[in-house]
Amino acid sequence: MKPAGMGSTLVLRLYMGLFFAYMFLPLGVMVAAGVNSYSPPSITVWQGFTFRWFAEFWADARMWSGLVNSLVIAVAVMALALPMGLSGALLLSQLGRRSAGIAYTVMVSPLLTPGIIIGISTVIFWRNLGATAGLFTAILAQSAFIASYAMLMFMARLQRQDHTLEEAALDLGATRARAFRRITLPFLKPTIVTAAVIAFLQSFENYNTTIFSIGGNHTLVTEIGARMRFGISPMINAIGILFILVTVICAVVWSLLRQRERKREAAA
Amino acid sequence: MTKLFRAFGVPLSTVILMFSSIWILGLIAAPQLIMIEQSLWRMERPEGAAEISVQIDGLYNQLDVMALDRSTAEAGTDATKRAADLAALDAKEAAINAEIAALEESESTPVKVYTLANFGQMGAAHLAIFAKTIAASLAVSAIALVVCYPIAYAVAKLETPRTAAVIMLALVIPYAINELLRIFAWQMILNQNGPANLLLGLVGLDPVPFLESGTGVFVAMVYAYILFMVFPLYNVLETLDGNQVEAARDLGASTWNIHRRVVIPHARPGIAVGCIMTFMLSAGSYAVPYIMTRGTAAPWFTQLIYNRFFEATNWNVGAAYALSLLAVCTVFIFGMMRLLKVSLKDIAK
Structure with missing residues (x-):
């Protein structure tokens, strides 16, 4: 591509530099306050480096119970959203144009609905059936929209499936169920893994839907939100540093894997 | 339906139908319908x-x-x-x-x-908050679009693949960092004693109460949701054939005309998705106003909804408020689809 001219390239570079400064400087502020002994979290008053806030987090029972709840919810959401998403995608692949259109609209609608509405409608529904809000309603509310992500991923994968293998298996006398288990399922395996990871992360990180559907209980993220409001202890910043570390590692691994996959595809 | 049974056999089809209906009916349709129903009645003194x-x-x-x-x-x-x-x-x-x-x-x-009275419960004060929430969310969408378009275009069309991959990674990291942490960073920056006011002090200005005035909510909202615009735009611009741009330039089109006639028409689905996501996330955000105001500034509409349910415990009015928000988002989605002539299939990618 021919450059549009040195001047405009320079402006664009400068603009991008500004944008990335805008993206990363606030995070830098948060990280710095997490290792500053001054409390409340601050970078304008520096009192020396410390790991104290990490120790405080380690000793905080409510954070740990929140973490346990987050993990329970995330695992349950994976177990529920994946089969629902896959079933939805398989169902769509066999419906007529009209009914597929309607079913598809309903299935993607949770992605276009504000999270708080999914949360609160789940709580209203279950209260009418006599159940109070808690981990259970949080799991169902999260699954409603996380299954949509799974469905879209499975649908994209299924559209690329070559059906000749399946047909050959059926010709050779395999039952439908067996052909599905031995051919379609292995074909879907990479998507199942990705969808599971995404479902787990989406669930673990969710705030808006969860805060409206969890009732008196809490997850790690809702507890962090409650503490943040008053910004009292830099412990929040220490947790932030841990989150950032995990995110950076995951992002780098993900991008390396993607690059390798692209190279393999290019070679094939 | 018979096609389904023919394709997967009876046992497997039954399982598929079971999970699909749990999801579609039990987790999506029934809760929404019950919420609508809840918004349409209230307990009253009996007639007479x-x-x-x-x-x-x-x-x-x-x-x-x-x-x-x-x-x-x-x-x-x-x-x-x-x-x-x-x-x-x-x-x-x-x-x-x-x-x-x-x-x-x-x-x-x-x-x-x-009765429809629950919707009428929104007095002038709440209606003003409702309007402010929508207007601010529209502004977040517009700012995100203007800021992100050059970034997405540059990464997709002007950089070498290697540089583009590095830039994408640099965009994914802040995108993947938990929303609450990104908001909290701005709470610290805009705090009374934060770096923003420190800088203002250095140039001799009085400290600004960013958090207490509600400005902080807007600033943090743009920051928290802006990346939801970059990725949809990048995805569509990546598929734009560079030769089209080249041809337009050879035919003497100005940069402005190239974008107006070639690039932007191609980017329609991405623009639609980006605007819908940023608008919906902003209008439906509870985290940003909750953390950024500390209860000192006027509430966001989502906070009113939360209070109807969990503090005032008037679930009927709460459902009516929630439904009003949902209605606005739905209108926005269909409006964008209409305006940019894209279908739901283009949107969900």
Whole structure:
């Protein structure tokens, strides 16, 4: 591509530099306050480096119970959203144009609905059936929209499936169920893994839907939100540093894997 | 449906149908419908409650009159007649008391009445917050679009693949970092004693109450949701054939015309997705106003919804408020699809 001219390239570079400064400087502020002994979290008053806030987090029972709840919810959401998403995608692949259109609209609608509405409608529904809000309603509310992500991923994968293998298996006398288990399922395996990871992360990180559907209980993220409001202890910043570390590692691994996959595809 | 059974066989199809209906009916449709239903009724004093209370007053008057009768009866000299009179009065009194109890019960037991009144509960103050929430969310969308378009275009079309991969990674990291942490960073920056006010102080300005005035909510919202615009734009611009741009330039089109006639028309689905996501996330955000105002600035509409449910515990009005928000988002989605001529299939990618 021919450059549009040195001047405009320079402006664009400068603009991008500004944008990335805008993206990363606030995070830098948060990280710095997490290792500053001054409390409340601050970078304008520096009192020396410390790991104290990490120790405080380690000793905080409510954070740990929140973490346990987050993990329970995330695992349950994976177990529920994946089969629902896959079933939805398989169902769509066999419906007529009209009914597929309607079913598809309903299935993607949770992605276009504000999270708080999914949360609160789940709580209203279950209260009418006599159940109070808690981990259970949080799991169902999260699954409603996380299954949509799974469905879209499975649908994209299924559209690329070559059906000749399946047909050959059926010709050779395999039952439908067996052909599905031995051919379609292995074909879907990479998507199942990705969808599971995404479902787990989406669930673990969710705030808006969860805060409206969890009732008196809490997850790690809702507890962090409650503490943040008053910004009292830099412990929040220490947790932030841990989150950032995990995110950076995951992002780098993900991008390396993607690059390798692209190279393999290019070679094939 | 028969096609499904033919494709997967009976047992597997049954499982597919079971999971699909749990999801579609149980987790999506039923809760939404129940929420709509909840917004359409409220418990009211039963009809004719006013007449019933008049009736009750009348009965109490009768009791007062009977008290007089009783004193007359007690003053009587004939012992047997006195006992009989008193017994009759007792029986009558008991009957009246029972009737009063029954009437009071029906007067105070509220009945479920279907009405649109819950939507009318939004007074001028709440309506203003509703309007402010929508206007601010539209502004977040617009700012995100203007800021992100050059970034997405540059990464997709101007950089070498290697540089583009590095830039994408640098965009994914802040995108993947938890929303709350990104908001909290701005709470620190805009705090009374934060770096923003420190800088203002260095140039001799008075500290600005960013958090207390609600400005902080807007600033953090743009920051928190802006990346939801970059990725959809990048995805569509990546598929734009560079030769089209080249051809337009060779034919003498200006940069402005290239974008207006070639690039932007191609980017329509990405623009739609980006605007829908940023608008919906902003209008439906609870985290940003919750953390950024610390309860000092005027609330966001989502906070009103939360309060209806969990503090004022008026679920019917809460459902009406939630439904109003959902309606605005739905109108926005269809409006964008109409405006940019894209379908739902283009959107969900």
